[in-house]
Structure formats: C-alpha cells, structure tokens
Amino acid sequence: MIKPVRKSALLLTLLSLLIGSCGGGTHATVENKPLLMPVAEHFVIDGVVDLAAVGTVHEKAIDILDNFGNGAVVKTATLRYAARNDDRNLYIAFEWDDATRDSFDPAVALDNFDGIAIGFDNDGNGVLDENEDAHRLVMTNYGSAYSDLHAHLTDAIDDAVADGRGRMTYSAGEYHAEFLIPLAPDAAGEDGTLNATTRFNVLLYDHVQIPVPAGNIGYLNGGPQLGAGTVTTSWALLPHVAPGTYDQPAMPVGLTGLIAFISDHENPMGEIYTFNPATSNVVRVTNTTGLYLDGVSLSHDRSRIAFYAAPTSTDYANYEIYTVNADGTNLQQITNNALLDGHPAWSPNDGEIIYASFRAAGKASLIRMNSTTHAEILNLTPAGANDNDPDWLPDGRIVFKTDRFGTAGSPQVRIAVVNADGTALHQLTNTAGTSDHDPVATNTATVFERFTKGTDYSTDPSALYAAWNIVEARIDGSSERNLIADGWINWLPVYDPTGQYLVYLKSVGYTDARLMNKDGRDLGRLIPGITRVRYIDWK
Numbered sequence: 001m002i003k004p005v006r007k008s009a010l011l012l013t014l015l016s017l018l019i020g021s022c023g024g025g026t027h028a029t030v031e032n033k034p035l036l037m038p039v040a041e042h043f044v045i046d047g048v049v050d051l052a053a054v055g056t057v058h059e060k061a062i063d064i065l066d067n068f069g070n071g072a073v074v075k076t077a078t079l080r081y082a083a084r085n086d087d088r089n090l091y092i093a094f095e096w097d098d099a100t101r102d103s104f105d106p107a108v109a110l111d112n113f114d115g116i117a118i119g120f121d122n123d124g125n126g127v128l129d130e131n132e133d134a135h136r137l138v139m140t141n142y143g144s145a146y147s148d149l150h151a152h153l154t155d156a157i158d159d160a161v162a163d164g165r166g167r168m169t170y171s172a173g174e175y176h177a178e179f180l181i182p183l184a185p186d187a188a189g190e191d192g193t194l195n196a197t198t199r200f201n202v203l204l205y206d207h208v209q210i211p212v213p214a215g216n217i218g219y220l221n222g223g224p225q226l227g228a229g230t231v232t233t234s235w236a237l238l239p240h241v242a243p244g245t246y247d248q249p250a251m252p253v254g255l256t257g258l259i260a261f262i263s264d265h266e267n268p269m270g271e272i273y274t275f276n277p278a279t280s281n282v283v284r285v286t287n288t289t290g291l292y293l294d295g296v297s298l299s300h301d302r303s304r305i306a307f308y309a310a311p312t313s314t315d316y317a318n319y320e321i322y323t324v325n326a327d328g329t330n331l332q333q334i335t336n337n338a339l340l341d342g343h344p345a346w347s348p349n350d351g352e353i354i355y356a357s358f359r360a361a362g363k364a365s366l367i368r369m370n371s372t373t374h375a376e377i378l379n380l381t382p383a384g385a386n387d388n389d390p391d392w393l394p395d396g397r398i399v400f401k402t403d404r405f406g407t408a409g410s411p412q413v414r415i416a417v418v419n420a421d422g423t424a425l426h427q428l429t430n431t432a433g434t435s436d437h438d439p440v441a442t443n444t445a446t447v448f449e450r451f452t453k454g455t456d457y458s459t460d461p462s463a464l465y466a467a468w469n470i471v472e473a474r475i476d477g478s479s480e481r482n483l484i485a486d487g488w489i490n491w492l493p494v495y496d497p498t499g500q501y502l503v504y505l506k507s508v509g510y511t512d513a514r515l516m517n518k519d520g521r522d523l524g525r526l527i528p529g530i531t532r533v534r535y536i537d538w539k
C-alpha cells in the first residue's frame with residue numbers, strides 16, 4: 001500500500017474510504033485530495049521484495065531454455081511480479097525460483113551469472129524500436145549490478161544517460177528483484193514514456209557463461225532478447241494506473257553559487273566543468289589536459305579551480321596539485337615531487353590551499369601552501385599520523401579524516417577538526433566498524449560519507465556493493481545523524497552557499513549529482529543529463 005505522508009493525510013484517506021467517492025466530482029478536486037508518499041520514497045530498493053505489499057500479484061510458469069534461450073527446455077521457473085506507479089516512477093518487483101546462485105567476481109570476468117532484464121515497447125506499436133527502454137540486473141559475488149539499457153539493433157546496450165535503479169538478492173533457492181524506473185524519457189531520449197499502452201517483457205538469466213559461450217534464458221512473454229526490431233505483439237501490457245496526487249520532492253528555484261565538477265562522459269580521463277544551479281548552464285572548463293583528473297575544489301571567489309591529476313589513474317607518484325581558472329585559462333601545476341599529492345581545498349580568503357601529501361609510506365600529511373607563490377607554509381600532521389581529505393571551516397579551522405584516534409594500522413579513520421596551526425585537535429566521530437571520508441563543514445556542523453564496513457574500502461572488492469551513508473555531525477562533538485542511509489553508495493556531500501541544501505553523488509550503477517535538503521530529503525538529479533560524475537564542489 002502507498003502510505004499517506006502525514007497523519008492528517010491518513011485521516012483524509014480513512015474518511016474518503018468510509019464515505020466512498022464523491023459523486024459528480026463536486027468535491028474531488030486535485031487540491032483537496034491527500035498527498036501520497038512518492039513511490040521512490042515508499043519502496044526501499046534493497047533487493048528484498050514483499051509482493052503482497054505492492055499490489056496485484058501476477059504469476060506465470062516460464063520455460064528456461066539453453067543456448068541463450070534458443071535451445072531446449074532445461075527447467076521451468078515460476079515468476080511472480082507486482083507493480084506500482086505514481087506520476088514519476090514505476091516500481092516493479094519479481095520473485096522466481098532458481099536452484100543455484102550463479103555469480104561472478106567483477107574484478108575477474110563476467111564468466112557466470114544469473115540475472116533479470118526488463119524491456120519495454122514504450123509506445124506499444126508492436127515492435128521494439130531503437131532506444132526504447134530496458135534495464136538489467138546481474139548477480140556478482142558481492143551483490144547485484146544494475147544497468148540502464150536501451151534497445152539496439154542486435155541487442156541491448158547501456159544508455160548514455162543512466163536512470164532508475166534496481167537490486168536483486170538470493171535466498172533459499174529463490175531470487176527477489178526490484179526496479180524503480182522513471183516514466184519519462186531521459187535527456188538523451190534513450191528511454192521512452194511508460195504508460196498503460198506500453199508492452200513489456202522479462203528475461204530470466206540462469207548460469208550464463210559468456211566465455212564458453214553458454215547460458216539459459218527464459219521469457220515472460222516469449223523471445224527473442226531485447227534487440228531493436230523485435231516483434232512485441234505477444235508481450236503483456238504494463239500494469240500502469242493513472243496516478244493520484246503525490247507529495248513529490250521539488251527542485252527549489254533560486255539556488256545560488258557555482259558548482260565545479262569532474263565527469264568522464266566526454267573523456268575517460270575526466271574533464272572539469274562548471275554548473276550554474278540558477279540557470280542549469282554547464283560549461284566545460286578543461287579541454288583534454290592529457291591527465292587523469294580528480295578532487296576538484298572551487299575557490300570562494302569562484303574564479304579558480306584546484307584539482308589533482310596524474311598521467312594515468314594508477315600513476316600514484318605523479319599525482320600533483322594543479323589550478324586552472326574557471327574560464328579554462330592559466331592551467332598551472334603547483335606541486336612537483338615524487339609523492340602522491342591530492343585533495344586540495346581553498347582557504348576561506350583563497351590565499352592558501354591545503355592538500356594531502358604522502359610524505360611517509362602509506363601516510364599522508366596535511367600541507368598548507370600559499371596559493372599564489374606556492375610556497376609551503378606548514379605541515380600540520382605529526383610524525384606517524386595519517387591525515388587526509390582536508391577542508392576549511394569558514395572560521396579558518398580545518399576539518400579532515402585521520403587515523404590518530406584508532407588502533408595502529410586500522411583503516412577506520414575518523415573526522416576531526418584542528419586549528420590551522422595544528423593545535424586544539426578535536427575528534428568528532430567514533431563509530432566502530434565504519435570509516436568516515438571527505439568532510440566539509442560550516443562553523444557548527446560537518447557532513448561526510450561513512451563507509452559502513454570496518455575494512456579498507458580501497459582494497460575491499462565488496463566496498464562498491466556496500467552501503468555508504470551521508471552523515472552530519474556537530475562541530476562541538478555533541479551529536480550526529482544520518483542524512484541519507486538507503487543502502488546505496490552516497491558520497492561527497494557539499495553545502496550550497498546558504499547551508500539550506502547539499503549536493504552529493506549517488507552511485508547506483510552510474511553516478512549522478514543530486515540535491516538534498518539539509519534534513520536529507522532527496523530532491524532529485526541536480527545536474528541533468530550527466531551520469532558519469534567523479535567529483536564535485538559548490539561555493
């Protein structure tokens with residue numbers, strides 16, 4: 001059931017149930033209907049499904065065929081599904097039986113997997129047209145991997161602009177899978193409108209071994225796969241209903257400041273862009289530097305951008321700090337050594353840059369430098385400590401992550417603040433079995449991302465399938481709260497200039513820049529049409 005947002009809305013719903021619908025439409029205006037919780041907020045996409053709580057449950061026995069769905073019947077699976085939509089999204093959930101959990105190690109090869117795909121003849125014209133919509137989940141050793149696809153001449157390939165999300169889990173011989181799919185086309189037109197005239201198909205993958213090649217596939221509505229040109233007249237109509245009135249989050253008008261970000265949607269090495277949140281105007285700042293770019297920081301006067309970069313992403317000794325004007329001129333390398341230098345941040349008056357320099361094996365020190373002369377001012381980090389991810393408070397103190405409070409060698413770093421001269425160190429976070437990264441701060445609060453495992457995220461292959469939460473902690477150390485904890489990878493939160501909103505990155509098989517309010521409600525994709533964002537700042 002879709003839950004009402006507030007108790008008053010619940011009462012209205014109960015009243016309307018008791019009274020029945022108003023005849024003649026005299027009272028049933030849009031304005032006085034209760035606002036319902038949006039589908040995107042009601043259903044947690046964690047791969048665990050309760051079909052009875054979704055709606056009408058459909059069930060069908062499906063033959064699973066070898067030779068990629070073109071051969072003999074090897075077994076039969078029972079597929080059950082239910083769907084629910086509002087005015088923005090379709091939620092559709094599945095359960096089916098499979099005696100073996102087949103999965104692969106993403107670091108090795110796509111050599112054996114189970115999965116599910118859903119494809120749409122969006123306009124219901126009886127043929128799968130180029131760019132009509134599809135989505136897929138495959139099982140890895142650590143969790144499922146989601147892709148936003150579109151129909152292509154020979155099969156389905158990834159969308160340039162990714163949307164939606166999905167997750168699947170396996171337990172006791174049964175898969176659960178769920179998708180949240182936008183009802184409107186994406187910015188590249190690679191998805192279509194979904195409505196009650198849309199036809200859809202579901203593909204179940206079993207023991208698919210690409211290198212052999214071999215694999216079993218079953219179809220809800222008959223094959224073949226999701227190539228453009230496939231005839232869809234036998235496909236079922238989507239269980240879509242005309243939506244009611246929902247309390248949908250709205251993107252605020254009048255956002256201020258400037259966003260700088262790195263994306264690799266035009267260059268795999270990454271390019272720097274600016275985004276004006278008042279006009280939604282994206283401007284490309286760099287033009288093929290020949291470097292792998294990371295860690296962008298915008299100056300407070302919004303005229304200069306600091307970042308770190310190397311000839312390749314793994315050329316650690318040659319990561320150096322650079323600056324470039326926001327109009328793309330005056331690219332300068334401002335460190336030059338055989339150390340990994342990274343994570344620059346401008347001081348409140350832009351006169352200094354603080355950055356992390358790996359001056360001992362595996363341990364970084366926080367270095368303040370003059371942003372004009374590039375002369376080093378101070379190393380804030382005592383010998384033996386590992387400090388990183390520095391940023392400045394407006395009052396001139398520095399917030400960062402550190403191993404100073406933990407067991408020697410532990411990857412579980414905590415957030416701290418310190419005076420710019422290295423005195424008055426205060427620990428702000430201390431949650432066992434986690435590590436905290438990339439803080440930014442006002443004078444009263446800091447926000448950061450929390451990796452919810454006790455391992456070293458940089459070497460734990462399951463880190464990309466684990467929950468990363470956005471957490472806010474008080475600078476006085478008195479309390480903290482989760483702003484976003486939905487099981488996905490949420491990272492790099494940054495305040496807007498007013499402190500009322502934050503931009504953050506969400507990784508769900510792609511990475512987009514999203515806006516939340518200061519209490520953690522997701523308001524939607526802030527930078528439209530770009531879903532390969534690597535880093536972000538807002539001043």
Ligand SMILES: [Ca+2]
Nearest residue numbers: 100102114207
């Ligand atoms: Ca299987």
Ligand SMILES: [Ca+2]
Nearest residue numbers: 121125127129
């Ligand atoms: Ca079509």
Ligand SMILES: [Ca+2]
Nearest residue numbers: 133134149191
């Ligand atoms: Ca798509």
Ligand SMILES: [Ca+2]
Nearest residue numbers: 159161163186
């Ligand atoms: Ca898309």
